[in-house]
Amino acid sequence: MKWNNPKLKKACLFVTTGALAAVALLGNGPLITVASNTTTNTITSPAGLSAPVRNGPEDVQELLTFADPLFADKMKKFNVAGSNFVVVKDGKVLVSKGYGYADKKKQIPVDSQTVFQIASISKTFTALAAMQLVDQGKIQLDHNIEEYLGGLKIPNKTGKPLTMFDLLTYTSGVDKPDITTYVSPEYVKQDIPTREFLEKHMPTVVRPPGEAYTYDNFAFLLAGYAVENMSGMRYDQYMKKNIFEPLGMKSTSVRFTPELLARLASHYSPAGEFQPLSGHAPTDGPQGSILSTGEDMAQYLLMQLQNGRAGDKQLVSPQSLKQMHTYQTFAEASIPIATVGFEGYYKELMNGHHVVLKGGNMPGHSSLMVLIPEHNTGFYMSYNNDTNMSLEIYEAFMDHYFPETEASPQPAFVELSKEEAKPYTGIYQNTRAFSIRTQFAYENGHLTMEDSTTGKHTLQKINALLFQDELGNKVSFKKGAAGQIQYFYYTSPVGLGVVAESQKMESKPPFADVPSNSKFRTHIDHLQTLGLIQGIGGNRFDPKGTMTQGQFADLLIPAHGWNIFPVAAKANQQQMIQGIPGYHRSKPITRQVAAVMIQNLRQLNVDTKVTLSGSTDAWAVEAVQALVGNGVVDPDTRVQQDGSVHFRSKQLLLRQEACALLDKAFNYYALPIALK
Known part of the structure; x- marks a missing residue:
């Protein structure tokens, strides 16, 4: 199922989770202007985007012919004031430019030096830092994370130690993955130490670590603190010395600086209203506080696609980088979710290629980073509102440069009896977005699911752990430690189910003073x-x-x-x-x-x-x-x-x-x- 629902909220939402310069009509439209780095280019809106290029982007002019009208159209659709766009391939920067305005009122154009909050893309930097310490033998991925926290304790009800690997693959199992997500303008000028903050805002591990996927801001904050503690350097200082400076990222920082603030793109709501700058508590946000530019992010993309190497510097071993590009977390064997640091929502948009990505949102800023490692290609973009524009750009980019080479085979469905349906039925709650509660039942020979965000769907069985709804979206089930069906994951582009697997809720004995025939019994039981x-x-x-x-x-x-x-x-x-x-x-x-x-x-x-x-x-x-x-x-x-x-x-x-x-x-x- 391709991307076609504008109501989708970003899976990478919930951070740490649009005067347009271009007005375009796809079709025989008028001349349009696109604000670039330092000049204004005038192009003619084509009748449609050019034919797909199967070998990825290679020619700069062809790339601009594709991208300029695409950004003009999408920026108009999503009311985006300004955006940058970076594309690298085979060790070269093909494009690093800006569209529209960093500041609408002052008519300041976006260019390769415009600063954006990259939000949760910061998680990939944190994963990289952790893997550097793994390479140095200072951290073991499979050891109890408490070994690296200087005495800080994590409440754990499972009996299974929480590890760095669990943190970096979004499988920590904590009950409140956003308990440390404090984002507000009031934090911009404050200095809030990480350890003191963690001591006051600590979740509890309630699911066996490694068992279920949950998008997790706390996990990356804790991972960043482990980097800080084991390196003996404050997180922002470690990142500057060991990642930003070796890569020549002179306009990238974990913390706000006067020089970067002077070039920071203004923040706007989807309606185009100005929004104030927000900071983090604690001040260093390994889960989402990095600021950067298109020029700097180009260097980061190149390093990621060159086995961790930048010039004569090897920032991380090829083995560690491979883990960052290899899926470690799956909802089901055919549904990859997370690598070490990166993710891969909506497999259908990958067109059969190996893609890892990371998106991010702060109030008024959005970002997306996409890597296609096997084709040595990557792109990055940031823009100044929090809408879905980046995912539509991603889909268009993949369809144009990496289209499907062959159609996916249609699954064969098998019958499901009422008795066979019993392990799946019941109430499930999303392990991150608690408002998403889903009821599975058996009706008229089929398994059905219904919740408040996607409605009611009829499912057909593909195998014991994989079903498909009438729209082609997959529903995968997963067993827990006891061997029983314990979780499910829904790939629908509607709603927010993709932010985590949902856990089956255990039915409890009914209350003795609520009669079985009470009209209120079902509601009380729920x-x-x-x-x-x-x-x-x-x-x-x-x-x-x-x-x-x-x-x-x-x-x-x-x-x-x-x-x-x-x-x-x-x-x-x-x-x-x-x-x-x-x-x-x-x-x-x-x-x-x-x-x-x-x-x-x-x-x-x-x-x-x-x-x-x-x-x-x-x-x-x-x-x-x-x-x-x-x-x-x-x-x-x-x-x-x-x-x-x-x-x-x-x-x-x-x-x-x-x-x-x-x-x-x-x-x-x-x-x-x-x-x-």
Whole structure:
């Protein structure tokens, strides 16, 4: 399945995870102008991109004829102000130029010296630094990472040591991979030491390291700290001495400097609004704080494609570099995910070639680095908004220079019985984006899956661990340490499922005081399985008990599931209580207060045609209408004979009702739900 969905959010999103200079029409369009390094080129928009070149880019003019209208079109589509573009092949820099503006207001063009935050591409530099120390014998990839942390301890519930290899291949198994992701303008001028920060922000290893893939910012921060500790040099100083200076990367830094800030491209939102510069906490961000230019990144690409060599300097051994270019983490044998440091989302876009890549996002900046090692080719780009433009450039580049040489064979499907389907069925939760919960079931002779981001799909079995949906996307399953189906991975370009494998949630014994025929039983069981709600002791739930506003808030935030970033969690806590008079954690919560809190986070469409009976305060009417109009109601809410709905707004919220409202608001794949 080729890239064709503009709603896809970048898999490399969640960092540490567009006046256009070119206005183009693909077709018989007008003359267009493209701002380059120092001059303005005028070209004619062609009727279409030129025919594919099967040997990769070789001729500079042909490359520009391909790239100039492509960037003009995509920058217009994604409202990108400015972008750089670097292409290297066979040890030479073919193109290093800029398009559009680094600063729209001042009309400063992007060129090869424009500085961008490369965000998570920094992870590949951290992996390179770690492999340098492996070459020197200072770090062993398969040893407990705590050996290299100077006494810093990592809580671990699995009994299996966490290693550097696990960190660099995105398989650390920690419960909160973004617990250290602090990005904000307030950190730009602060100096926050890494060790002190880690001591206060430490996740726990809850899955056996190496078992499952999760995009992991914490892992690379910890890996960078190990480099710092074992080298005896602060991370930014190590990178400057051992990577940037040997490569001649004079405009690359882990930290902000006045000289680089003077050349830094402005940051813009997808709508084109100016955004302030954001920094990291801690100050050194091995997971995403590097700044660089197109000229410097060209040298990095060349080293990567020359077995780790730059001139007369061997930065890393060919063996270590090979590990960085070889897939180590797979969802299934046919679905590669990660190397040491790099990744490879969307295998279909590789057109059958071996490709490793890394993307990155900071607020207002995006980057992508792509290597095709077997063809000695690579490209890099950064631009000043956080949209999907880079992936469309990637697809066009691959289709033009490395098209498919032969069509992929169609898989043969095998039957799946109800009994055979049992190991797969149940509820799974994404190990990074906790809001993505997926239900697998057996229906009409097929395995089905449904979640809130991609909808409902029917799956056909290819083999015991690989299925395919009706759109051609693959669903792979993986067994855990106990030999049972424990994870799945979905290759769909819709939603955010690609950021991690999802883990099967263990069903827990039902509460003794919730009758099996209770209309609330399913909702209570769902929230209990997901670990969102607990009983009151002795396997009792107290379904008709009440709760306070604070207790509901503590349940709502994880049910919402977008609390993976500490900054986002804080923002959600503030957002959910907006418009509620006299909110206080100790107050008993009414149904209308719960409705407003849910709507503040869920942002359902308000159905003003919904007629409410009974009494609802004015500040809660729209929220209640939104929930009712979308079917987010508890089983005891009914449509009256006159068509109105009595939501019982001012009654206290019962615990069983809270489960029903939250389950429907955040765990159902399609809204509205029919209200009976």
